[in-house]
Amino acid sequence: MKTKHLTCKIALKPTIKQEEIFKQWAGASRFIYNWGLALRKQLYEEGKYKIDVYELNKYLNILKDSEKEYSWLNLIPSETRKQALKDMDTAYKRFFTISDSGFPKFKSKRKTPMAFYVRYDAIKIIDERHIKIPSSKDIEGDMIVKTYEKVNIPTGKILNSRIKYDGKYWYLTFVIRICKENIGNSVIDRFVRNKSQIINTPLSDALGIDLGILHTMTLSNGKTYENINKDYEDISKTQEEKVLTNETIRLRKKLKRLQRKLNKKYKMHKQGNKHVKTNNIKKLEQQIRLVNRRIKNIRNTHISQMTTEIVKTKPSKVVMETLDVSNMLKNRKLAKSIQDQSFYEIRRQMEYKCDIYGILFKLVDKLFPSSKLCSKCGYKNASLTLKDRQYNCPQCGLSIDRDLNAAINLSMQ
Numbered sequence: 439m440k441t442k443h444l445t446c447k448i449a450l451k452p453t454i455k456q457e458e459i460f461k462q463w464a465g466a467s468r469f470i471y472n473w474g475l476a477l478r479k480q481l482y483e484e485g486k487y488k489i490d491v492y493e494l495n496k497y498l499n500i501l502k503d504s505e506k507e508y509s510w511l512n513l514i515p516s517e518t519r520k521q522a523l524k525d526m527d528t529a530y531k532r533f534f535t536i537s538d539s540g541f542p543k544f545k546s547k548r549k550t551p552m553a554f555y556v557r558y559d560a561i562k563i564i565d566e567r568h569i570k571i572p573s574s575k576d577i578e579g580d581m582i583v584k585t586y587e588k589v590n591i592p593t594g595k596i597l598n599s600r601i602k603y604d605g606k607y608w609y610l611t612f613v614i615r616i617c618k619e620n621i622g623n624s625v626i627d628r629f630v631r632n633k634s635q636i637i638n639t640p641l642s643d644a645l646g647i648d649l650g651i652l653h654t655m656t657l658s659n660g661k662t663y664e665n666i667n668k669d670y671e672d673i674s675k676t677q678e679e680k681v682l683t684n685e686t687i688r689l690r691k692k693l694k695r696l697q698r699k700l701n702k703k704y705k706m707h708k709q710g711n712k713h714v715k716t717n718n719i720k721k722l723e724q725q726i727r728l729v730n731r732r733i734k735n736i737r738n739t740h741i742s743q744m745t746t747e748i749v750k751t752k753p754s755k756v757v758m759e760t761l762d763v764s765n766m767l768k769n770r771k772l773a774k775s776i777q778d779q780s781f782y783e784i785r786r787q788m789e790y791k792c793d794i795y796g797i798l799f800k801l802v803d804k805l806f807p808s809s810k811l812c813s814k815c816g817y818k819n820a821s822l823t824l825k826d827r828q829y830n831c832p833q834c835g836l837s838i839d840r841d842l843n844a845a846i847n848l849s850m851q
Contacts, residue, residue, distance in 0.1 A: 443597075443613050448569070449586040450601070450608040456583060459573075460601060460608060464552035466514040468545045470498065470522035475542055478530055491527040495520055515572060521555035551603060558599035558612060563589050569610070571601070605727035645753035646849030648808065648841045649761060649784065651775045652827075655744060656841035658849035663744050667737070667778040686736055693729045696722060737780055745787040749795055756792050757848045758785060760804040802851050812836055813846035 452460060474494050481489055498519065502511035511519065529542035560572035566588045573581040586607075599612035646658035655663040666682040700722045707714040748756070761781055767773045785801075792799035802808070809829070810822045817833040822840075829836070829843040 443615055445611065445613055448589060448610045450610055451584040451586050452608055453584075456581060457608070459581070460554075460603070461552060463514055463518055463554045464601075464603065465547075466511060467518060467522040467554040468547065468550055470511075470519055471526045472544045473498070474523045474526040475530065475544060478526070491520075491523050494523050494527070498523065515556070517557045517572070518554050525555075551605075553600050553602040556599050556601055556610075558596040561596070561599060561610075561612075566590075571610075605724075605731045643753065644755040644757065644849045645748070645751070646757045646845040646847065646851075647748070647788070648845040648848060649758070649779070649781050650841050651772065651779060653841055654779060655748075655784070656839075656845045657748070658842070658845040660842065662841075665775075665779065666740055668775065682736060682740055686733060689729055689733050689736075693726065693733070696726050696729065700726065737778070738783065741780060741784055741787060745784065745791055748788070749791045749797065752795070753797060755798040755800060755849075756788060757800045757802060757851050758788065759802045759806060759808055759844075759848060762804050800851065802848060806851070808844040808847045809840055811843075811847050813838065813843045813850075 477494065477497065478489070498511070502508045526542065533541050557572045560570075562570040564570055564582055567585055568582050569585060569589055571581045571583055595615040597613040597615060599610065602609050602611055644658075648656045650656065651665060651668070653662040654665050664676075664679045664683075666679055666686055668683070700719065703716070703719050703722065704713050707716055707719070763776065763781055766776050769776075789799050791797075807818060810819050811817070812819070812829070812831040812834060814836045815831065815834040817831050819829070819831070822829070827840050829838050829840045831837075
């Protein structure tokens with residue numbers, strides 16, 4: 439029996455006291471992660487690589503019980519502490535097993551989003567507006583948290599439940615493992631809308647998708663999705679894309695103003711090598727977080743709408759190329775534009791949506807010359823550069839848009 443994984447998210451409405459507890463647990467998770475990574479790094483330098491996460495947990499228990507300075511760790515749920523070490527252990531092992539993975543970095547208090555693990559088997563639904571979160575021994579009674587929306591958790595095994603803060607709201611996020619046969623039920627349809635409409639649509643031809651900067655996506659059927667992060671006039675932009683572009687540009691200008699203002703205040707209150715955080719600085723930092731959150735949400739919504747629209751056409755196969763984004767970011771002139779496009783998020787959403795709706799998803803090797811091959815005769819133009827926006831084949835005379843040519847080549851793989 440095949441299973442699928444769906445990510446669910448519930449917006450929480452904690453009280454002031456509960457929010458303080460959440461922040462404390464998130465801070466403890468970050469501290470334990472950094473402590474475990476520092477210890478692992480020290481032991482590795484001493485030639486003691488083989489130490490598992492259970493031994494690290496023993497060291498942590500000794501530390502919190504013997505040192506008064508770290509006694510506050512006793513206030514954190516044991517499962518939250520253990521999972522922080524497991525997360526560090528996973529990142530550390532990935533460095534040795536995956537070639538493209540870098541050495542894990544220490545989590546910054548300023549940059550790292552607040553998040554922590556909670557036991558998924560201990561989460562209980564009190565009613566449609568309240569859930570019970572597993573708490574620590576120092577909290578009297580159960581921690582019952584109110585939600586902004588009706589709690590409607592699909593039936594299935596819950597995995598990897600976390601509580602996260604996005605700068606404005608707290609969310610309970612978790613993964614549901616469900617049987618493929620149950621995807622069509624009414625509860626799951628909340629997360630995969632219009633599924634029946636898509637299933638009843640006959641299969642169309644294979645679809646190649648070329649990702650770029652001028653056009654976010656160019657499809658092999660000729661349709662393009664424009665870049666909402668770039669301010670330029672394009673008659674092919676839909677009215678919705680123009681609105682999103684204007685909103686994104688406005689927010690980016692506002693972000694620059696706030697960042698300049700914050701920088702001046704930091705310099706004004708600098709004492710030696712230290713920066714003193716005043717209340718006004720904290721307010722500015724919160725404003726910057728909210729603007730960044732808004733920009734991120736606009737981009738993610740746009741990506742979600744694009745990928746859903748593509749899946750609705752019910753192609754028999756979707757083909758995308760594997761992009762080496764780390765190398766692409768070395769181009770200073772294009773690095774910011776590439777980051778704004780969120781290529782990995784597009785690929786992730788396309789992959790899981792194709793999986794849910796039974797569409798074959800294929801990734802082509804990053805060395806495949808999709809842009810340099812003629813989609814008509816197969817001639818390879820090795821001299822093609824990034825400046826060449828039109829593909830002109832010297833062999834068969836084909837003249838076609840560069841991105842469309844690449845998308846057609848991908849659809850034939």
